[in-house]
Amino acid sequence: YDTKLRSKVIGLTSAAWILPAMVGPVSAALVHEYIGWRWIFIIQLPLVVITYLSVIKALNSGVIEDITNPKQKSVIIPAISIGVIIAVSSYLLTLESSLIHLIGALVCVAVAIYIAYQIAPPSIRNKSSSQRPLIVGRGLVHFAFYAADIFIPLALIRYYEVSPMVAGWIMVVGAIGWTIASSWVGFTKRPISRITINQIGAGFVAFGLTLAIVILELGLTHWAYIVAWALIGTGMGLSYNAIAAELMEHAPKAEVGKTSTLAAMSDSLGIIIASGVGGSILNATTLENALTYQWLLATFAAVLLGALAGRSAKSLRSTITREDG
Secondary structure (H helix, E strand, O other), X not given: OOHXXXXXXXXXXXXXXXXXXXXXXXXXXXXXXXXXXXXXXXXXXHHHHHHHHHHHHHHHOXXXXXXXXXXXXXXXXXXXXXXXXXXXXXXXXXXXXXXXXXXXXXXXXXXXXXXXXXXXXXXXXXXXXXXXXXXXXXXXXXXXXXXXXHHHHHHHHHHOOOOHHHHHHHHHHHHHHHHHHHHHHHHOOOOOOHHHHHHHHHHHHHHHHHHHHHHHHHOOOXXXXXXXXXHHHHHHHHHHHHHHHHHHHHOOHHHHHHHHHHHHHHHHHHHHHHHHHHHHHHHHOOHHHXXXXXXHHHHHHHHHHHHHHHHXXXXXXXXXXXXXX
């Protein structure tokens, strides 16, 4: 997509999440209460088939790169290696909590990031790249968001002892915030830069996480999480759209696909680390302490995201200045 359409398409993609975001948490709660939680996984299988059939025609109409191309082959082994290493990392975090397991998991993640960096396009490996901070930012914003997304329902059900249905309705609010914010970035004439929008989004996420900690520590009503979760979801929508559009806009034409793939890998790493480290902390301490520690880490990630956005803007200005010169 060209520059004018790209942000709108990202906004439309986020808007497409509104139905599953509304139906998913509540329907999962109904299945859990009346059939059993295992069926939540089983009933996904037909949806996979429906999804496949709905997109296969569109995919076949496009140009598919030849996987036998030597350049394509050279990426397959590193990509598989990253998947295996992350699987090992996740497994270590499921074991009995210990410092050795945690260090081992973090080492695995570091190795996976190093391999991903080695197969990254030149525009990202460049030390003065404005793209690299944004790639890291994608992982940070996903870490911050999913640290809340995974553990707010846990807090609601186990700490406040509300029903899965109530927890599901509260979670819907964050998804709506994400969708509305991302759509706004895509379809509104921006009076400010995407980098600034990203920083505002990071601020929303950090403030929402801080509020979640305050609610937990002061023992406020569980309905207060609606406000915290709405802030976190809105911040995610702002940052995600801004980072994704900015990445694609400044990626060299020949590297758009690789840049997009690396960004998606960063997203996955953020989610995996949020769930893995959070689960490890939960195994090592009480629920209240685990939630506080996890959300503090996520708040730090959101603050770091804002700082990296500023660095990306500085690198971009430097690049434009050199090109003008």
